[in-house]
Amino acid sequence: MYTPEEYDKIVCAEIPNKEKNEHLYNLVIKHMLHGPCGSLDPTNVCMRKNGTCKNNFPKNFCEETIQTLNAYPEYRRRDDGVQIKIKSALLDNRWVVPYNPYLLAKFDCHLNVEICSTIKAVKYIYKYIYKGHDRTSFSVVNNKSDSEIDEIKQYVSARWVSPPEAAWRIFRFCMSEIKPPIIHLQLHLENYQPMSFKKTANLQNVVDNYHLKKTMLTEFFYMNRTDKAAQDLNCTYVEFPDHFVWLPKQKYWKLRERGESIGRIMTAHPSEGERYYLRLLLSKVRCPISFDDLRTFNGVQVETFQEAALIRGLLQNDNSQEICLQEASLFHMPYEMRRLFATLLVYSCPNDPKALWQNFESSMSEDFAKCSAMTSTQVKRNVLQQIDGFLQSMGKSIHSYNLIPIGFSYENIDNETRELRAERNIVISEIDLNSIELLNEKQKKAFVVISERIYSDRPGVFFIDGPGGTGKTFLYRALLADVRSKGYLALATATSGIAASILPGGRTAHSRFKIPIDIFDGATCRVSKQTSLAAMIKEAKLIIWDEAPMAKKAAIEALDDLLRDLMNSEEIFGGKVVVLGGDFRQTLPVVRKGTKAEMINACLINSPLWHKLEKLQLIENMRAKLDPSFTQFLLRIGDGTQETNENDIVKLPSSIIVNYNNETDAIEKLINIVYPEFKDPSNKLYCSQNRAILTTKNNFVDEINDQLIKKFPGDLTEYLSYDETLNENHQSEYIDLLNTLTPSNLPPHRLLLKSNAPIILLRNLDPAEGLCNGTRLIIKSLSKNVICAKIAVATK
Numbered sequence: 149m150y151t152p153e154e155y156d157k158i159v160c161a162e163i164p165n166k167e168k169n170e171h172l173y174n175l176v177i178k179h180m181l182h183g184p185c186g187s188l189d190p191t192n193v194c195m196r197k198n199g200t201c202k203n204n205f206p207k208n209f210c211e212e213t214i215q216t217l218n219a220y221p222e223y224r225r226r227d228d229g230v231q232i233k234i235k236s237a238l239l240d241n242r243w244v245v246p247y248n249p250y251l252l253a254k255f256d257c258h259l260n261v262e263i264c265s266t267i268k269a270v271k272y273i274y275k276y277i278y279k280g281h282d283r284t285s286f287s288v289v290n291n292k293s294d295s296e297i298d299e300i301k302q303y304v305s306a307r308w309v310s311p312p313e314a315a316w317r318i319f320r321f322c323m324s325e326i327k328p329p330i331i332h333l334q335l336h337l338e339n340y341q342p343m344s345f346k347k348t349a350n351l352q353n354v355v356d357n358y359h360l361k362k363t364m365l366t367e368f369f370y371m372n373r374t375d376k377a378a379q380d381l382n383c384t385y386v387e388f389p390d391h392f393v394w395l396p397k398q399k400y401w402k403l404r405e406r407g408e409s410i411g412r413i414m415t416a417h418p419s420e421g422e423r424y425y426l427r428l429l430l431s432k433v434r435c436p437i438s439f440d441d442l443r444t445f446n447g448v449q450v451e452t453f454q455e456a457a458l459i460r461g462l463l464q465n466d467n468s469q470e471i472c473l474q475e476a477s478l479f480h481m482p483y484e485m486r487r488l489f490a491t492l493l494v495y496s497c498p499n500d501p502k503a504l505w506q507n508f509e510s511s512m513s514e515d516f517a518k519c520s521a522m523t524s525t526q527v528k529r530n531v532l533q534q535i536d537g538f539l540q541s542m543g544k545s546i547h548s549y550n551l552i553p554i555g556f557s558y559e560n561i562d563n564e565t566r567e568l569r570a571e572r573n574i575v576i577s578e579i580d581l582n583s584i585e586l587l588n589e590k591q592k593k594a595f596v597v598i599s600e601r602i603y604s605d606r607p608g609v610f611f612i613d614g615p616g617g618t619g620k621t622f623l624y625r626a627l628l629a630d631v632r633s634k635g636y637l638a639l640a641t642a643t644s645g646i647a648a649s650i651l652p653g654g655r656t657a658h659s660r661f662k663i664p665i666d667i668f669d670g671a672t673c674r675v676s677k678q679t680s681l682a683a684m685i686k687e688a689k690l691i692i693w694d695e696a697p698m699a700k701k702a703a704i705e706a707l708d709d710l711l712r713d714l715m716n717s718e719e720i721f722g723g724k725v726v727v728l729g730g731d732f733r734q735t736l737p738v739v740r741k742g743t744k745a746e747m748i749n750a751c752l753i754n755s756p757l758w759h760k761l762e763k764l765q766l767i768e769n770m771r772a773k774l775d776p777s778f779t780q781f782l783l784r785i786g787d788g789t790q791e792t793n794e795n796d797i798v799k800l801p802s803s804i805i806v807n808y809n810n811e812t813d814a815i816e817k818l819i820n821i822v823y824p825e826f827k828d829p830s831n832k833l834y835c836s837q838n839r840a841i842l843t844t845k846n847n848f849v850d851e852i853n854d855q856l857i858k859k860f861p862g863d864l865t866e867y868l869s870y871d872e873t874l875n876e877n878h879q880s881e882y883i884d885l886l887n888t889l890t891p892s893n894l895p896p897h898r899l900l901l902k903s904n905a906p907i908i909l910l911r912n913l914d915p916a917e918g919l920c921n922g923t924r925l926i927i928k929s930l931s932k933n934v935i936c937a938k939i940a941v942a943t944k
């Protein structure tokens with residue numbers, strides 16, 4: 149349960165309506181009213197010494213149930229005037245202990261029910277799942293008698309055991325079980341394993357006894373050397389117990405026949421040196437056959453496990469940026485080197501950027517240096533200026549990196565000038581120009597109205613409303629091509645990066661107009677009037693904002709303010725021609741932990757601007773012309789008119805359902821339907837770029853990606869992230885856990901890639917060149933530190 153609406157279905161914290169449900173009303177009064185306490189009764193048992201209630205009653209009135217950060221929700225407690233007299237105090241909804249109406253009615257006792265699905269603390273799992281029977285220790289004593297209190301006796305006589313528990317205990321059945329079992333895997337350096345022997349044993353015999361020396365680790369190596377099944381499984385030490393069972397007496401790993409278990413290597417602290425690095429290698433290296441093998445990489449054996457971990461990329465290397473540039477310099481053009489250098493400066497924060505610059509200046513300057521007309525100073529200036537350009541598109545400046553030699557004259561090219569140049573140089577595709585002729589009736593009408601406003605220099609603010617597939621993007625592209633072909637500027641923006649990437653020269657509206665990411669009502673765009681960005685916006689004949697219903701109204705109002713300010717006009721959007729477009733049936737603005745009402749309130753439709761927009765409707769679905777029944781079905785879902793069952797669930801038409809037997813089989817079948825070419829490796833795979841499997845949660849995405857990439861033809865390349873705890877003393881305890889986490893916005897710890905596979909960019913590396921958060925790319929080549937990829941969907 150993740151939404152306040154779902155909480156309200158289960159938990160209530162209000163006095164019920166007496167007329168409608170007298171039974172529940174009486175039960176709430178009988179069992180679920182707290183106190184009175186506080187000023188109404190300072191002697192109540194819940195009162196702390198400081199005069200406050202330990203359960204924080206009375207709570208505040210609350211119109212709607214609200215999610216709170218990592219705590220119980222604040223339940224709905226409306227100020228409806230209902231009051232109940234208890235012990236001469238009047239109690240209202242603020243005094244109700246959260247309850248579940250069904251349970252309360254069924255059990256007729258005090259039953260506090262809370263929602264803890266959003267609470268991440270592990271203790272709650274234990275508290276709610278493993279909490280034992282409620283127990284109480286009580287005694288009835290005469291206050292006057294001063295007989296001795298025997299707490300143990302009291303406990304024993306008050307301990308109540310239910311009949312099933314009593315039987316369980318009498319038969320000595322296990323009271324607890326851990327499932328799946330956790331196998332602690334031994335960890336030791338070569339010849340440092342613990343051995344147990346009798347005090348009287350002959351030490352030489354002990355040392356020579358091969359069986360005594362065997363450990364889980366030595367036998368793991370042995371199995372990888374000799375056992376075909378182990379070799380085929382190609383496991384890490386941690387994964388091994390999933391497939392093999394350790395027989396401690398025989399000291400032998402036997403192929404597992406049933407059940408499952410989780411392997412955990414004994415922990416080692418970084419201060420233990422080699423043992424720590426050995427552990428690191430064992431948790432990542434697949435099918436090692438010996439300690440020496442762990443120290444060998446690409447045919448080279450190194451002296452220590454630390455070096456081995458370093459060359460395998462498991463440790464953060466002090467000179468990792470240098471290795472990366474070194475690798476790139478072998479096959480990358482100087483322009484790409486400069487971009488990579490800027491990216492590393494921003495995202496890898498090298499300790500000594502200047503040293504890095506000095507080492508690679510020549511490979512970054514090769515192209516300019518070839519031009520004989522340029523002096524070495526000009527070459528250096530050009531290279532620095534271009535790096536500065538890249539840095540500026542990532543929100544940084546070259547001046548923060550101490551790269552410019554003292555006394556070197558360097559003028560900063562305004563990044564916005566560079567953007568203006570990029571904007572003017574957008575290539576207008578023939579297809580887009582020709583598409584003006586292809587517009588359908590409604591599209592044509594919209595095109596004519598908007599063009600008429602643009603070329604007559606009259607204001608116009610439009611909203612293109614059309615369900616998915618009705619050709620909104622098609623119309624924008626036609627408009628953009630038309631305006632740009634006449635030599636005017638037209639700015640194409642969208643709320644999401646992916647939608648921006650399908651518009652020629654498209655940028656996210658947030659980056660184009662510098663709208664703050666954490667937008668709030670009354671926020672303003674960070675564009676000052678004197679900049680060339682301001683000049684560019686002023687000059688633009690047309691501004692398009694696709695997916696406007698997905699943006700918060702505050703963001704669109706911020707653009708309105710910006711345009712009024714730049715144009716010195718009180719007219720809506722400063723009197724410019726602005727085309728907003730989208731479909732309210734698709735994604736609405738995201739209000740984190742917000743209620744449905746808050747999300748709807750954040751929508752453009754609730755902005756004072758909404759009524760001033762000229763609405764243009766597109767109705768003909770151009771995408772699904774061949775499948776009108778599916779189009780109708782989608783429309784009914786979007787309009788909320790599709791029939792649902794009692795749980796508000798829609799039945800999907802059988803034609804779009806993939807039948808399956810179990811979960812693994814389900815994904816397998818889905819993949820085969822979406823990417824049939826994977827079955828036939830001779831097929832050209834490039835068409836797969838245009839298809840995608842959509843799912844609701846990040847962990848499903850990871851699961852599907854994992855299966856997909858394995859099916860994709862070609863050799864796998866593995867990239868491991870290096871996770872670090874803030875406090876380095878916690879590194880050894882948390883490293884395994886950190887490796888399992890995949891926060892949104894970051895790739896998984898173990899990223900598996902193959903050439904030609906589609907990938908998605910997660911950072912705004914160079915928006916002017918189409919490299920935004922969300923840009924889809926196709927991998928061209930993979931090396932250890934550099935991934936070379938080509939933009940897949942955008943026009944550049």
Ligand SMILES: Nc1ncnc2c1ncn2[C@@H]1O[C@H](COP(=O)(O)OP(=O)(O)OP(=O)(O)O)[C@@H](O)[C@H]1O
Pocket residue numbers: 586587588591614615616617618619620621622623731770771
């Ligand atoms: N007039 C037209 N003639 C030919 N094809 C068209 C026309 N209009 C749209 N299409 C095609 O129909 C498909 C859907 O159009 P488009 O992507 O522009 O729809 P949309 O409204 O932007 O959809 P969504 O809301 O899902 O983004 C595209 O393949 C587009 O090329």
